[in-house]
Amino acid sequence: MLRNFCTRALLLALVNVQAVLAARPDGFLAYHHKMPPDLLNDVAQNKSIRLIVRYYDAAIDTEIQGLERHPQQDKQFKTNVMAFKSQRYRELKDRATAKMDRKRFNIDRDYSHLPMNVVTVKGETGLLGLLANPAVAEVFRDVELHHFLAQSAPLIRSPDVLSQTGYDGSDTMVVVLDTGVNYTLFDFGSCNAPGLPSSCRVKVAQDLAAQDNALDDNGHGTNVSGIVAGIAKGTQLAVFDVFDGASASSSVVIQGINWAIANQLTYKISAINMSLGDSSQNASLCSHSFSNPFVAPISGAFSAGILTVIASGNSGFSTGLAMPACTPQAVSVGAVYDSNVGGLNWGICTDNLTAADMVACFSNSASYLSLLAPGALITAAGNTLGGTSQAAPHVAAAIAVLRGARPSESVTGTLNRLTSTGVRIADSRNNLTFPRIDILAALGSVNDNFANDTVLSGTTDQSITTINAITSTQFSTKEVGEPNHAGNVGGKSVWFAWVAPAVGNVSIDTHGSSFDTLLAVYTGSSVSALTTVASNNNDGSANGSSGLGFVATAGTTYKIAVDGFNGASGNVVLNLTFDTNIGANGGSSTQVPAMPPWSLLVMAFGFVGISVAVVRHRN
Template sequence: MMSRGVVWRRRLLGAIASGMLVSIGAMSALAADVAPAAVAQKVENHDALWSKLSAEPGARLPVIVRFDMPSMPDAAAFASPQAADDAQTKAIRAVQEKILGAVLPAGTLSSAAASDEKNIKLMDFSPMFGIVASAADLARFAADPNVTMIQEDKLDKPYLAQSLPLIQMPQMYSAGAAGNNYRVAVLDTGGRRGHVFLSSRIISEACYNTSGVQGSSSRCPGGASSSIATGSGEDCTASNIYGCGHGTHVAGTAAGFNTTGSGPANGVARDARIISINVFSQFPAGAGTACGSIPGYSQCVLTFNTDQIRGLERVYALRNSMNIAAVNMSLGGGAFSSHCDGDSRKPIIDQLRAANIATVIAAGNDGLSTQVGAPGCISSAVTVGSTTKSDFRSGFSNWGSLVDIAAPGSDINASYINGSSNTHFQSLSGTSMASPHVAGAWAALRSAHPTATVSQILSALQSTGTNVSAAGTTLKRINVNSARIALGGGTPPPTGPANDNFANRITVAVPAPGATRTVTGSNVGATAEAGEPNHHGLSGARTSVWWRYTPATSGTITINTFGSGFDTVMAVYTGASLGSLSTVASNDDAGGGYQSSVSFSGVAGTQYQIAVAGYSNATGAVTLNVQGGSAVPSNDNFANASTISVLPAPGAVRGLTGA
């Protein structure tokens, strides 16, 4: 006996075959090089899409069919937020049914959406749906007056303990702003729930995948196209699948918390919780496939735009039951030099922003100086570029005016996949690592300022960040605690030490003869200035602070950083400005330790400039010890003996002092 599902599929295929305005006999006309007028008017990049569909009989491609948002009463008119959501979904569903009604049997839309025949994806909050279409389908949809635009459902790829002090998270933790009671949603390959960094943090999961399109197969439980069951947001683990582990690393960076003593202690928002949403389907790798050839891998993970929209809609649906601060999307593709607000993901990103949820997106890893990938080019998103821990632009990072903010993304250590291990950590680099720094910071800032809007938080991060200039564009690297203070109406303290800049170097007083002059300070938050030399020739020693010392006498001078709390690099110069510095002596490690020491022949009256930085930009408390160059007492020689000119009174003692 034939199952109802098989009967329905045959009815569906028959209806599609017979219901099209363009008959089989007219397919030769449809296959012409020039697309019909309606297609040319409504289909984005219609020539390329039409050529793909007309290349061979039976060709089909996934597309997104868009329409205007139905008119709705104000949300306040409904009995509850859920009632408003239900009404919006009902109105959108009515238009979807109207457009699809010409090709689907009456009342079968829900069944069609659950099948793989046409891969129909019905959006709940966005005025659109996804479907696998032929040239005939495309012509029919374009002719429908309800349809405003048709776009190809494109594939995107994942953008492949020292960063936290750099962005001021220890101060945030001290202020009680660690993301408590807030959630960060991560749309990615999923997160390994059993990992020690995520086991106590993932509290909600979902999966939106695609099967049977361009070789794709769903990674959702049971191969379904969608799931919100426990385990739905699990990362893939196979070593032959390129991209597995990406979501585990991203989620850990945003809000991980280590339940053991091994590895980094936590991610950015250490008290926040994670909504793990898997939007990456599995594809075969090799020549001519969507993955292409990837040496050492037989498969890869990629994500359709429609699956991302469904993931974003899931976040929107959860907003009434969870405090969601931000969504992270470390994914994308393409290169855009201006805003791409025609992108199909913008309507739901706009709705999330209206609900005070930031959509934080990686700028992309193509090293472009004036372009970013999509969806990072959407104007209502928060687009993130990557910096090094030395506050330079990461060489791989896209950059330019379309990037809203920057964060550390080079050599970030976080949770990762390694077989069945749940304790593996690995350092990765990419704008994928920078973006969750910002998403986590958003949760931390919302925990301190619950009513702060997306625009207010972005403005605070931009106004208090550290300048990072490259390719003619200066972006702000986030300083989260300074942003917290600014949001509260206060004036943030300087972001670096008082002697961060050469012009503000601190004077070291001349020690007493035979003594050592010791001064202390810190290089936490210190940065290198434009034109500052690489101390000891090390490009990774840029967290520098400055002192100056003028010996009173000529002779051997010894300066060291013994007692400092980190791996130091020190250099001593002469010269009155950064541009005129000449190296006198420099050192990295002295005496088998990690502190620095130099000795040189000093000249009385010469001002020596002392720079102390951290190896690999380490930071901490600085102890600077200076010996030599002490002033010689005026009665040092016999010829200059001091005369006691007045005798003491009988029985008294005359006291003199000197050095």
């Protein structure tokens, strides 16, 4: 009996905190799952508090999910779905807030495309009235965020890995939520106003926080925007000043995310960049924390086709990311040095030595960190800064480039490109490895489709020209109507085109490729109506490589397909040798008419470290 009593006493002690809550006449216990545990302190003595509120209705959620899974996803359909969602969220919020006691409840801010708004409630009664509303799913404090450490330092170049590709993020937009942007700078098109002149890269620039009458009163946003503009030289920008001095309210930042969702279809927004956060250390994804109001907004952006890129934070944590980088579906980004910049003291930590691809000591890391990118030291728009703030916009720009190249790819597919092709970098602090973005590798084989073939051309030197192209077939596909190359079903083809400059012997092989290849050469202008010139699966060389030869006709365009046996994929090495010795003149190389020295241009964007080589014979 006594023992039983002791056990019950212990249990009572353990539940003491809840018991106190339960004992309250106002019955907050029933709603503890909707609010941060210590929120009651904020409304003591009838104080007012501003809260971000998320509303939920299961029936609306089911309706929306059904529409988002609908097979028809053209622009008109997406526009209709977006309008429908906005309308349903409007109805949900109107219904819920109509019942509120206006003396204790005020709506401060609304988000047109999220099931959320920002309200002020007064005292325990006001808070309880809000929580008791069945449509209210949870409430968050409107926490203040800051932009991450920025340090001026001597100049290093801003890496521009896109200089050799045609893809620059054209026909996309990146939304930057920061301290604003000085769009009058040359980097943005020397604009007079957003979108003026029409070449101005910044199409939208607004203060969402209190108007400070400055384009950028800090310089942080201009640097971050400049990195995006410099890496994705074709993308447009919408830059919102979400900072009031040195801090940004979550509710204002969410306003920027809402704008991106509402305008995704208008501007083809591919990414949101948030080089901001708090100082918290989150060892795992912060999906169920009353301290993170960004879960629903970032999820909303994701389903609208927008990736939200967030700096991991500069606290030097090796086992945790800041909020909101910790949010599920956020693309969190840590920083590496882009070169040896000597020793650097960051205040919070010191790197005595630095080197390219070394993780910076300030860069927050955790097992779930998405990506690494250059973040120290980056000069952009006339300002040199270092931090995860500078790493994030490299990723936002990379996303713009990838989405510009493949606008209809899923955002999951785009992210997978970056994570699966990135260079693996070890973080010596926690012995974890993370992918450092490699935009060229992530672009994959841009010559996947027949219509996008990579044109091979080269300098001929007397009679023999050899061209080597390297590309990756990792993300390639087989098109409708595409023939089986060399008699095998394949599945991941890439296409090259080559115009024979004269009559001659052509030898093509895939020697050196990393997988069992199929090779076929065709003439014709449609993937479903091709005439086979030659094809081969295995020519007896290593790894199931392929090789073939034929006599080329002057001026004919040959379409060359490389696929993988039974859908295998990897890095393709394509070697083409053209010999005019058997040509019309029929004589030796010295009798071939001199040809103009065409400059070699192999537009093979597919794989990092593309090598293009002309082997000159018979000089």
